[in-house]
Amino acid sequence: MVTQLFLLSFMTQMSVHAFSVISLSSNTHQNITMAAILQKSAEVCSTVASQKGLKFVQPNPLTVVSLTAACLSPASAVSLMSAIVTISLNNAQVDLRHVFDPEYHFDNERFVQAHKLLKDGVSAVKTSLLQKNYHLARQLLGKTLHTLQDFYSHSNWIELGNRSPYQSLIQANLPIDNIADVNTPTCNSCVDNCTDNILQTILTQKKLTSGYFDLISSYKPFGKCSHGGRADRTSSVEPKGGINKDSLSSPHGSLHFVAADVAKAATRDLLQDIREAAGDREFLRLMGILQSSPALCFVIDTAVSMANVITEVTRVISFITDSRRGTMNEPSAYILVTFNDSEFGPLNKTTDPDVFKATVNALSTSGGGYGPEMSLSALWLALAAAPARSTIFLFTSAEAKDVELKSTVLALIETMKFQVNFILTSALSNTRKGLSNPVNQLYEDIALASGGEVIEVTKELLPNATIILSNSSNSVLVTIFQVARNPGIAENSFLVDSTVRNLTFYITANSTNFTIISPSGQSQTSQEANGPLGLILTVRNLYIVQLENSTQAGIWMLIIKSSQFYTLKVTGQSATNFLFDFVTVFQNPHPGYTVINSRPPADGNITLLLSMVGSDLEKPLVVALVEASDFTVHTGSLQDTGDGDYLVTVSTVPKREFYILVLGQTNSSSTSDNIPFQRQSSGLYRTSNITVTAVENGTLAPGALYTLPFTVEMRSTWQNYIITARNSLQYKMTFPSSLTAGGDGIAIGTVNLTAPSNATSGTEVILTIEAALPGGNDSNYVVLSLAVSRGVVPSASLVLSLWLSGAALFVSLLINNQI
Known part of the structure; x- marks a missing residue:
């Protein structure tokens, strides 16, 4: 407590x-990427401001907060930081996920192959933007930037005297010239000082070369440079040493900052290329600037049991849409999915609020009755299409028919940090865990995991839910405190700082009495609907306490008298917040x-x-x-x-x-x-004894078979697992329904996925692979974002590495951070 x-x-x-x-004295892919994004975004904001007749003041220092303020979009600081984190993490993970693919790093003189990766990567980013798939575009951009930035650290471009980017790298019609062929020696040996180990003939003839790198084998062609470093086995054979400039302690560390500066300039050039293709507004959307709310998502039951409330539901949704228009909380997209007892979908997604309102206002009820509905299937469809950190509202009058989708829904919620709120328009009189209808327990479990609410309303009380809808999708909303008490514990204390405005408490309980005590000692009970601290609104099982705007800073206390299960969430509006991801730290190759x-x-x-x-x-x-x-x-x-x-x-x-x-x-x-x-954090998280590992290898080619190996591991040999896989577009797919681990505790399976021949480039496909123990005692999953593209093929070496005799060992080493 x-x-x-x-x-x-x-x-x-x-x-x-x-x-x-990570050393703060050296540049990393992450801070190179962040600096370039901030610089290019400032340039775009300046242009947009000039076009509107406004003055743009260049921030100094240039940070996420100072940039969004200068762009007249201070509320989008969180979404800009989120975009940068997504791009940077996808950049960083290339080192681990493509450790055996030299073309991803410009290693082993794979210039032609790496150049193709760059061209295909930039093309994939642009086509994803055309499809308004900003999250996918950020992931692809991060991976592409890694390869581009590695060129300046892993090749001899800097040693050749260049201090500006190599323009051919991002120009599809320009070749990379004067590459040292496989028979041309490029380096001398070095031990302590490798600054001058590149052969003078290579420097004089301005030939391009890059270091050879291998974690396992020490082979490299005669006379070739190595990448260098303790993880590189090739650096121990003649010519010894290396030429990389990844850090100050690298073999060519004296050129580290020079290489980083040129890599930063090259990153800006690539971002400019994307800007020119997409336009200034789309570029800023890609970076999360201007529109700070990810998406406004509604999942609506249209069975006949909703007939008496569907008009009010559409009115509430239209009101919320209009209230966001032209504000800092205007979403980047609008999503609508409908369902009844036998069908769900289609998915309606648009960036135009008028188109969205027209779709919503055209809704009517038909089919189904008062039995269970396909609510989780529709929710899954919305989750798979929504940007990370979106808020989803599901309206229904019935329990879920497709309860088997619960684990898949939770996988997406946990991974993408969604918040899901359920507005239930039909409640019974039984009592269980704060809900009047026990069959709605499934909805409460999902809402609790996501940091959302389950609101039971009648038609007359439905307008009161507007408060929840309005507050939950506010771009500067922060969670200060949240608990789920079972059995109930009376005292809840939390710290509120002076930056917080519009402090609000959400208490979910079937019936309860509570007292709020402010830092100054003022108090208000649940019986005082309009008291000295604020207003208390009751919507059946939910109490909403709206405190006065001049929130008192200090320790607040809420005392709840209840022996039953209840939830408490305290939110407010503030610029101070945090983002997080669960990560695995690795030391090699970098x-x-x-x-x-x-x-x-x-x-x-x-x-x-x-x-x-x-x-x-x-x-x-x-x-x-x-x-x-x-x-x-x-x-x-x-x-x-x-x-x-x-x-x-x-x-x-x-x-x-x-x-x-x-x-x-x-x-x-x-x-x-x-x-x-x-x-x-708004959402709940949990651990698992099961590890599920899969790495996307290339992109989906329309009409072609896409093969994705995956592994399941637990510290128990001969374990059986129940396997489930789903993809968001319901493409044709096969996978094993169960796997059995061998003596090493690892089981290997394969998902085979085929995109239709008419699939559009830039389309995003969300794939979940789940492994559960029989009986449901434990489960885990992996969530992957795949891109449809006609240009990039799967990495052959990655697929082979998972299927060779050492596959289990390789995966185990990756999982346990031993390579």
Whole structure:
């Protein structure tokens, strides 16, 4: 339980650095990418402002917060940071996922192949933008930028005296010239100082070469340069040493900053190429600027049981759409999915609010009755099409018919950090866990996992749900505190800082009495609908407490008298927030981290990449995993990696569902005062003893078979797993329904997927692969975002590496960070 003493003691703690992964003295792919995005976005914002007759003031320093303020879009700081994090993480993970593919790194003199990867990658980004698939475009952009940036560190372009980007790299019609052929020696041996190990003939003739790299074999052609570093086996044979400039400690580390600066300029050039193809507004949407709300998503039951409320539902949705128009909370897309007892879909997605309203207003009820509906199938369709961190609202009068989709829905919610709210228009009189209808327990489980609400309403009370819809999709909404108590615990204490406005409590319970106590000692009970602290609105099972605008800073307390299950969520509007991803840290071939698109492991450390968003003065002091039921705290250690990012390592793993808690301070720029703050993740997370691993290899070619190997592992040999796979576009797909692990504890399977021959390039396909123990005691998943493209083919070496005799060992080493 978070008490005043608990909060105050935590605020005095400082984190301990448990490990060193990324040096702040060297440039990384992440900070090169971030700097280039901020610089190019500032240039685009300046142009847009000039076209509107407005003055753009170049920020100094240039940060996420200062840029969005200068772009007259301060509320989009979170969405810009989210876009940068997505691009940067996809950039970084190329080092791990394509460790055996030299063309992804311009290694082994694979210039022609790497050049094709770049051209195909840029083309894929552009076609994804044409389809308005911004999240997919960000993922593809990150991967493409990695290859581009590696050229300047792994080749001898800088050693040849160049201090500007090689324009041929991103020009589809220009070749890469004067490459050293396989029979041409390029390097001398070196041991301590490798600065001058490239042969003078190579430098004089301006021939391009790059270092050879291999984790396993020491083979390379006679006389060739190695990449270098302790992970590179080729650097131990003549000519020894290496030529990479990845860090200051690299063989050519003296040129590290020069190579990084040119890579940054090349990144800006590639971004400019995308800008010219997409236009300024689409470029800013790609970067999350201007429209800060990801998407407005509605999933609506159109069975005849909704006949008496469908008109009011459409009215509420139209009202919300109009209230967002032209504001900072205008969404980047509008999504609508309908369902009844036998059908779901189609998916309607548009960026035009008038088109969306026309579609909504044309809804009518037909088919079905008062039995279970295909609600989860429709929800799955909306989740698969929505951008990350979107808020979804599902209206229904019936229980779910397709309950088997629960795990798939939870997989997407956890991975993409969606919030799902259920508005239930038909309730019974039984009592269970705060809901009047026990069959709605499934909806509560999903809402709780996502940080959403289950609201039971009548037709007359439906307009009151508008408050939930309005507040939940606000771009500057933050979660300050959240718990799920079972059995009920009376005292709930939390810290509210002075930046918070529109403080709101959401209490879900069948019936309860509560008292709110402010930091000044003022109090208000649940019987006071309009009291000294604010307004209390009751919508059947939900109490909404709206505090006065001038929120008091300090420790607030809410005392609930209830022996039953209840949930409490405290939100407000503030610029101070955080983003996070579960990641795996790796040391080879270069130190970095890759995002985990599954549940984190139950047996070992959990690592998070935490990104602070606010005034650029926020600093986390304590980051913890907090168990939802009793607020047991598992504190992590922090490492500052620069640019507002922190790696957090938690060594004691929760056994039950947990939230992410951040306690920190905002350093004042004008006084010595520091403002403490508390923030919490909206959604619930859980660990698993099962590991599911799959790596997307290339893209889906229309009409062609796409083969995706995957592995399932648990620290138990001869284990049986139930396998389920689904793709968002319902493309033809086959996969094993079960797998049995061998003596090494690893089972290997394959998903075969075929996109139709008329599939459009730039289309995004969300694929989930789930593995569960018989009986449902444990499960895990991997969520992949695949692109349809006519240009990029799967990486042959990746597929082969998973199918050769050493496949199980290879995957196990990757999973356990031993290579």
